[in-house]
Structures are given as structure tokens and as C-alpha cells.
Amino acid sequence: MAFSFFGGVHPKENKHYACDVPVQDFPAPDLVVIPMSQHIGAPCKPLVKKGDLVTMGQKIGDNAGLCVPVHASVSGKVKAVEPRAHTSGTTMMSVVIENDHLDTLCPDITPRTQEQVDALTPEQLIDIIHEGGIVGMGGATFPTHVKLSGGIGKVDTVIVNAGECEPFITADDRLCREMPEKVIAGLKIVMKIFGLKEGHIGIEDNKPQAAAALREHIVPGDGIILDVLPAKYPQGAEKQLIYAVTGREVPSGGLPAAVGCAVFNAATCKAICDVVYEGMPLIRRIVTVSGDILMEPKNLMVPIGTSFNDLLEACGHSEYPYKVLSGGPMMGAAQYDLSVPTIKGVNAVTVLGRKNEYAVKDPHCLRCGxxxxxxxxxxxxxxxxxxxxxxxxxxxxxxxxxxxxxxxxxxxxxxxxxxxxxxxxxxxxxxxxxxxxxxxxx
Ligand code: SF4
Ligand code: SF4
Incomplete structure (x- = not known):
């Protein structure tokens, strides 16, 4: 049964710009910039130096403690290891790789058969997910292996977040329409780790094609429940999704595990599937590049480290952008330097024109409530x-x-x-x- 959370708003969805545009592979640029911090926790230490040759998928940064490794998204030569602009607005130590366009795959990357996957223990799966550099891809970038290991024995309900309630963003919508089997396979791996017979996928009712594609791939007896929820912002927020699906309220200051829940973004589930079945670490992700001044809004499969400039150039714009956001207009962060690279948590680049400009000189509360x-x-x-x-x-x-x-x-x-x-x-x-x-x- 679906519950409706308190409050929320109904901003103009603006999904029409990109929702019907299939995901296209974005050609890897000549240069990628891989920041050593793309997750919550300790930044990685670079494992390579200037002049080193790297292969696609090779681990190039790692650290002890609460840390998630990063990998090269292209093969080529390390041009520099230096601080570069980052979407957080600061600079971050980064490995800059000159792409040789050969796509030489790291020899450690080997696919697994279903039998091999079935034979893996929860601990082995968590280790593979950690080594694959998987983080929460809805924007939170919390290390997935920590959420999994911390939830064992506490979590009785796992929910895939396919809500995607932010205006303009359609990356998860396209993912669920085009690769529903990967989202479901990722969920099944999470269910196995937690020892659960049942798993939920929460999606808003404004994505009927995505819901239909998921439903088509759910095999009866798999224990997967599709929860189609009324579209309301922020339905995709973790605590609101948990309430909508289970009626449980995460206490103030508490984590979802406190009420027996764990939430994983749909793109995170696909990344889990990729690393477990294909051995492929998190080196590319779907990014919606959309906005009211773009000539061709797109959903792109983007190599990590591709600059926002490259993405804007691929879509074209009819006027000089007033604002470029990493993410959507409700929660996204405005970027002042478009050389920033696409990182694991970037699900969208939203480009807005001058008509969105407003300046309030002296905002006074009207006590309207x-x-x-x-x-x-x-x-x-x-x-x-x-x-x-x-x-x-x-x-x-x-x-x-x-x-x-x-x-x-x-x-x-x-x-x-x-x-x-x-x-x-x-x-x-x-x-x-x-x-x-x-x-x-x-
Ligand atoms: S931004 Fe914070 S205070 Fe404002 S509505 Fe959201 S949760 Fe409430
Ligand atoms: S005017 Fe004051 S009370 Fe009304 S919404 Fe703004 S901050 Fe809240």
C-alpha cells in the first residue's frame, strides 16, 4: 500500500525535453579528469603518476578507511596528477588522462556466469561492489558497500529508488525503460546480500513506460514488488520514499536502517549488476543534459571525467546560459567553472536561460507559513x-x-x-x- 508523505510541492516537471530521447553513448573525450573524491568519506590517494600508462577500468585511486576506489574511464597516458575544479565548488586532487582512444581494457576485468554469481557469498559480493567503486548514484554518493555491510541483520525491506522527482532529469526513467533487466538484477543481488525474499521498486506514476518495462521483466515468484507512487516532489528523497512504500518514519538524526530499510538508486542497482556480472567498475553513467535553452537535450552514457563543457557542446544552446547546474533545479549546485568533470553522483546537467533570472534585493518574510x-x-x-x-x-x-x-x-x-x-x-x-x-x- 502506498502512503502519501506530508508536504511537498508540484513544480513544473519539464521532463518533456529529454524523456523520449534514448540513451546515446557519449564518445570519450581526448582528456578525462578523474577526481580522487567522488563519494562521502576519505578521498582516494592516487595510485598512478604522471607519464604512467593506464587501461580502461584500471584502479587509479584508493585509500584505507571509509573510501571508495576510483578507476580510469579510458585507456591512455597520465598527463598530470594535480588539483582540478570539482562540482563541489572547490578543487580536488585529480588524475588527468590523455585518451589514446584504443579502449584497452584492464586485464582484471572478467565477466562471471550466473553459476559463478550464485556461488558468491554476501561478503564476497560486498567486496566486489567496494572494489568496483560503487556509490549512491542518485547524488548522495554514500559508499554502497558500507550501506550493505551495515544493513545486514537490520534491514528487512529494500527499496530501489526510481522516483526521479527532480524537474528536467530523465536519466533513471530512460535507464528503467531501456535496461530494466539490469536494475532488477542489481536489486536481486542486494536482496541476496540482505537475505531477503522480497524487494521493492518505487517509481512515480508519471513514468508509465518505465513502470511497464520493469513490470514486463519481473518474473512471478521473484519477490519483486513495483510500487507506483503519486508524483509529488520530493518523492525520490530517501525518507519520503520509505514512508510512501512502508509507512515507516525514519527518526530525527537516524538512518533508514533504524526502521529496517535500505534504499538504492536505480542507477546504483545497474552499476551493481555491471560489476558483479561483467566485472566492470563504475566508469560511466547516464547523465541527462537538459534545460530550456538547449538545442538538443539528451540522455548520454558518459565516461566519468568528461567535462561539462564537452556535454554542453554536444547538445548546443540557443543563448549564453544564465545558470548551469550539476543536478536539477531544486537540489542541484550551480557551477561557475564548466571544466568540472562528470563524477559518479552527477545524474544531470541542467542548463537554464536568462528568463529564469531573478534577483531579490531585500527579501522580507511575510509570515505566510x-x-x-x-x-x-x-x-x-x-x-x-x-x-x-x-x-x-x-x-x-x-x-x-x-x-x-x-x-x-x-x-x-x-x-x-x-x-x-x-x-x-x-x-x-x-x-x-x-x-x-x-x-x-x-
Ligand atoms: S529545504 Fe529543508 S526546511 Fe526546506 S522544505 Fe526541504 S527539508 Fe524542509
Ligand atoms: S514569507 Fe516567510 S513564512 Fe512565508 S514562505 Fe517565506 S519564509 Fe516562510
Whole structure:
């Protein structure tokens, strides 16, 4: 049974730009830039140096602790190991590879038969997923092997997130339409790791072709349940999806495993399938390049490390972009340097024209309360913003700012254009800084 989560909004979907465009292979560029951090946790240390020759799929960065390896997405020569611009707005140590266009595959990459996969233990599967560099590909980039190993014995419900509620983005929609068998195979591997007989796929009702393709590939008796949910933003947010599918509420500050759930993005499931069956690490992903000024919006299978500039050039634009976002317009991050590379968590590049421009000089809260009605986390955005303005970290904590999922529903509904989400990001950083200072003193 599907439950409807509290709050949320219905922004203009704008999926029509790219939803009917099949995924095309993007030709690997002459140069790729592979950042050493594409996940939550410790950055990788480069395993190669300038002048080294690398093969496609070769591990080129790794580290101890909470870390996920990175791999070369092309074969060629390492041109540099140096800090380069990153979608986070900072610079990041990166391996720059000159593509030799030979696509020489790493000799470690070997496919497995179904019998070989069936013989793997949960521990072996988790190790393969870790070594394959798999992270949450919906944008969160949480290390998948950690979610899996931490959930064993706690998780009784696994959910594939095919919600994709952000406007413009159609990468998962196309994935489910064109490669449903891979999404399902990835889910079955996750079910095996957790020892579950049942698994869910949550999808919004505005993607009927994707739902039909998935349904067609679900074999009766497999234990896979397709949950078609009413389209509402942010249906694809982890906590809202869990509530919609199970009726369980993840407690404040808690993880989904606290209520027996684990959520994996559809693209993550495909990546799990690729590494387990084909031995192929995460070196390319589907990216929707869309927006209101693009000549040809596309869904592209992009080698990791391809620059945003290359992607924009492939789609063309009718005017100079006002804004280029990594992700969609609700949660995406504006980019000021388009040489940034596509990384594992980038599901879209959204390119907006001047008509989207707005500037609010002196936003004053009207006390209308719309932000409170819209917040799917039951928070009080207006009071959270006041806490930020007070500068008191205690006040910010009292208003549960850390529970904000930065979905943007409050800012979307605010008639006064108060920069709520921007403010909450600043407030969260202030809380983290204070915690770090306290830890250093202790
Ligand atoms: S306060 Fe945070 S969680 Fe609530 S609507 Fe605003 S951005 Fe979303
Ligand atoms: S929606 Fe905007 S104007 Fe209305 S209460 Fe919230 S912050 Fe104030």
C-alpha cells in the first residue's frame, strides 16, 4: 500500500525535453579528469603518476578507511596528477588522462556466469561492489558497500529508488525503460546480500513506460514488488520514499536502517549488476543534459571525467546560459567553472536561460507559513531561518536544522524569495564547524 508523505510541492516537471530521447553513448573525450573524491568519506590517494600508462577500468585511486576506489574511464597516458575544479565548488586532487582512444581494457576485468554469481557469498559480493567503486548514484554518493555491510541483520525491506522527482532529469526513467533487466538484477543481488525474499521498486506514476518495462521483466515468484507512487516532489528523497512504500518514519538524526530499510538508486542497482556480472567498475553513467535553452537535450552514457563543457557542446544552446547546474533545479549546485568533470553522483546537467533570472534585493518574510506547509520533514523553515539570522548555533540546533534534506520545497513556495535553503546550508556548516572545534578541544 502506498502512503502519501506530508508536504511537498508540484513544480513544473519539464521532463518533456529529454524523456523520449534514448540513451546515446557519449564518445570519450581526448582528456578525462578523474577526481580522487567522488563519494562521502576519505578521498582516494592516487595510485598512478604522471607519464604512467593506464587501461580502461584500471584502479587509479584508493585509500584505507571509509573510501571508495576510483578507476580510469579510458585507456591512455597520465598527463598530470594535480588539483582540478570539482562540482563541489572547490578543487580536488585529480588524475588527468590523455585518451589514446584504443579502449584497452584492464586485464582484471572478467565477466562471471550466473553459476559463478550464485556461488558468491554476501561478503564476497560486498567486496566486489567496494572494489568496483560503487556509490549512491542518485547524488548522495554514500559508499554502497558500507550501506550493505551495515544493513545486514537490520534491514528487512529494500527499496530501489526510481522516483526521479527532480524537474528536467530523465536519466533513471530512460535507464528503467531501456535496461530494466539490469536494475532488477542489481536489486536481486542486494536482496541476496540482505537475505531477503522480497524487494521493492518505487517509481512515480508519471513514468508509465518505465513502470511497464520493469513490470514486463519481473518474473512471478521473484519477490519483486513495483510500487507506483503519486508524483509529488520530493518523492525520490530517501525518507519520503520509505514512508510512501512502508509507512515507516525514519527518526530525527537516524538512518533508514533504524526502521529496517535500505534504499538504492536505480542507477546504483545497474552499476551493481555491471560489476558483479561483467566485472566492470563504475566508469560511466547516464547523465541527462537538459534545460530550456538547449538545442538538443539528451540522455548520454558518459565516461566519468568528461567535462561539462564537452556535454554542453554536444547538445548546443540557443543563448549564453544564465545558470548551469550539476543536478536539477531544486537540489542541484550551480557551477561557475564548466571544466568540472562528470563524477559518479552527477545524474544531470541542467542548463537554464536568462528568463529564469531573478534577483531579490531585500527579501522580507511575510509570515505566510507556506514554507511550513511545504516542508516534507515537518520542519519550521521560517523559524530555522530566524535562528540562522540570530547567529546562535544552539538556536539552530534547537530548530533541527540538521534534519533539513535541502529539498528546496520551502524556497520554492516562499512568495518573498527568502533564500531559505542557501541559509540552511550555511547553518549546517556552522553546526559542523562547532562540533569539529569541540572534538578538537576534547
Ligand atoms: S526546511 Fe529543508 S527539508 Fe524542509 S522544505 Fe526546506 S529545504 Fe526541504
Ligand atoms: S514562505 Fe517565506 S514569507 Fe512565508 S513564512 Fe516562510 S519564509 Fe516567510
Amino acid at each position: 507556506r514554507c511550513i506547509d511545504a516542508c516534507p520533514m515537518h520542519l519550521m523553515p521560517v523559524l530555522m531561518y530566524k535562528a540562522l539570522e540570530s547567529g546562535s548555533v544552539d538556536e539552530m540546533k534547537r530548530n533541527n536544522i540538521m534534519d533539513c534534506i535541502e529539498c528546496g520545497c520551502c524556497a520554492y513556495t516562499c512568495p518573498a524569495s527568502v533564500p531559505l535553503v542557501l541559509g540552511f546550508r550555511v547553518a549546517k556548516q556552522m553546526i559542523r564547524n562547532e562540533a569539529a572545534k569541540a572534538k578538537a578541544k576534547a
